[in-house]
Amino acid sequence: xxxxxxTVQVEAERPPTxxxxxxxxxxxxxxKLFVLLLVLVTxxxxxxxxxxxxxPLIQKEFNLSPEVIGLLLSAFFFAYAxxxxxxxxxxxxxxxxxxxxxxxxxxxxxxxxxxxxWNFASLFTARAAIGITEAGIMPSxxxxxxxxxxxxxxxxxxxxxxxxxPLGAGLGGLxxxxxxxxxxxxxxAFIAVGIATAAFxxxxxxxxxxxxxLHKNVNEGELAYIEASHAExxxxxxxxxxxxxxxxxxxxxxxSFWSMCFGWFGFNGVFYGLLTWxxxxxxxxxxxxxxxxxxxxxxxxxAGFVGELLGGFIADWWQTKGASANLVMRTLLGISSxxxxxxxxxxxVVSDPLTAVLLLSAVxxxxxxxxxxxxxPALLGGRANAGILGGAMNLSGxxxxxxxxxxxxxxxxxxxxxxxxxxxxxxxxxxxxxxxLTMDYSRRLPV
Numbered sequence: 001x002x003x004x005x006x007t008v009q010v011e012a013e014r015p016p017t018x019x020x021x022x023x024x025x026x027x028x029x030x031x032k033l034f035v036l037l038l039v040l041v042t043x044x045x046x047x048x049x050x051x052x053x054x055x056p057l058i059q060k061e062f063n064l065s066p067e068v069i070g071l072l073l074s075a076f077f078f079a080y081a082x083x084x085x086x087x088x089x090x091x092x093x094x095x096x097x098x099x100x101x102x103x104x105x106x107x108x109x110x111x112x113x114x115x116x117x118w119n120f121a122s123l124f125t126a127r128a129a130i131g132i133t134e135a136g137i138m139p140s141x142x143x144x145x146x147x148x149x150x151x152x153x154x155x156x157x158x159x160x161x162x163x164x165x166p167l168g169a170g171l172g173g174l175x176x177x178x179x180x181x182x183x184x185x186x187x188x189a190f191i192a193v194g195i196a197t198a199a200f201x202x203x204x205x206x207x208x209x210x211x212x213x214l215h216k217n218v219n220e221g222e223l224a225y226i227e228a229s230h231a232e233x234x235x236x237x238x239x240x241x242x243x244x245x246x247x248x249x250x251x252x253x254x255x256s257f258w259s260m261c262f263g264w265f266g267f268n269g270v271f272y273g274l275l276t277w278x279x280x281x282x283x284x285x286x287x288x289x290x291x292x293x294x295x296x297x298x299x300x301x302x303a304g305f306v307g308e309l310l311g312g313f314i315a316d317w318w319q320t321k322g323a324s325a326n327l328v329m330r331t332l333l334g335i336s337s338x339x340x341x342x343x344x345x346x347x348x349v350v351s352d353p354l355t356a357v358l359l360l361s362a363v364x365x366x367x368x369x370x371x372x373x374x375x376x377p378a379l380l381g382g383r384a385n386a387g388i389l390g391g392a393m394n395l396s397g398x399x400x401x402x403x404x405x406x407x408x409x410x411x412x413x414x415x416x417x418x419x420x421x422x423x424x425x426x427x428x429x430x431x432x433x434x435x436x437l438t439m440d441y442s443r444r445l446p447v
């Protein structure tokens with residue numbers, strides 16, 4: 001999983017040791033840690049997307065209109081968005097390890113509570129609780145990307161982390177549909193995945209460390225490899241010496257900060273729109289049964305998973321060949337944005353269900369290249385402020401996560417179809433396109 005990773009010659013630095021100067025092949029603990037984060041984010045999206053797969057059954061049981069469905073789907077995002085900046089501050093203050101563990105246990109219990117809901121209000125409250133407790137997971141991943149990954153590997157680190165989103169959304173369709181069939185209803189499915197998620201919180205505590213020096217499995221070769229990259233990065237950054245936690249306000253005057261925020265805002269307008277309303281679109285507009293909804297969701301979001309990993313690999317590979325960060329990022333993300341816009345427009349004019357699924361799969365394949373954005377908080381703010389910048393970025397994205405389900409519900413309720421909802425997604429993709437092309441990816445902000 002590494003590109004041009006050298007054998008590093010180091011002196012043993014961590015006492016106690018009498019190990020002589022030797023050549024040691026660096027361990028790969030950082031990659032194992034990010035595979036664990038991939039699993040956790042996958043569970044994250046299985047849980048948050050479970051309600052969309054189960055919505056046809058919930059809608060029938062609680063007699064919900066499209067407008068009320070939109071409000072219910074937005075409950076998670078409203079709470080999740082509000083907690084992003086506080087969560088980012090807590091991560092920078094107390095460390096990612098504690099926040100990831102608390103998030104896993106908390107959102108698992110909140111997901112199980114959804115299965116105990118008896119009406120709209122109780123289900124809305126449980127979904128909001130998931131949003132509050134999940135808030136720390138992605139900014140924590142951005143922080144760990146900053147502290148564990150050398151600069152030239154952060155593209156892959158970011159996309160491995162974020163690839164859990166489409167993977168969880170895709171697997172979630174199959175898992176929830178299967179659990180509904182197995183348990184005889186949507187409630188049992190929610191309880192089962194919630195308990196499983198809470199258990200993973202203890203695995204996170206066992207393996208994750210806030211700094212490579214704190215992990216017993218990291219050898220001196222890997223440590224030197226990571227720290228040499230960080231030292232070089234700091235030497236190139238403006239005002240790197242003595243840089244500390246300065247909060248969010250100094251960043252607000254920079255264009256790149258706002259490009260980061262609006263880029264993620266536009267991205268999530270498309271992704272969360274398809275995550276929340278995609279299963280209902282397949283069910284209502286394309287007349288898929290529950291099993292077909294599960295498989296269609298898996299195909300669409302599974303393509304996003306593959307695309308995201310590929311995008312991260314291409315970005316890191318291209319930069320190691322000497323291409324500038326601006327050339328790599330603007331080219332890849334510009335192509336991504338163009339194909340997303342064209343694909344969504346295509347979905348509005350095709351009637352064949354299979355063609356629609358294929359087009360949406362292409363949309364997700366290229367849309368998820370924007371998962372590279374999880375390397376941006378470390379780029380703009382350095383390791384000290386990656387948590388709070390990641391929180392600010394995710395706040396912006398999840399404002400659209402809150403707006404989009406409601407807007408789509410109103411559009412579907414007013415028009416009786418999904419064409420204008422898909423055009424709403426096109427508008428979000430255009431915002432994303434403008435943002436990814438106007439950001440400066442070449443330097444840390446002088447804060």
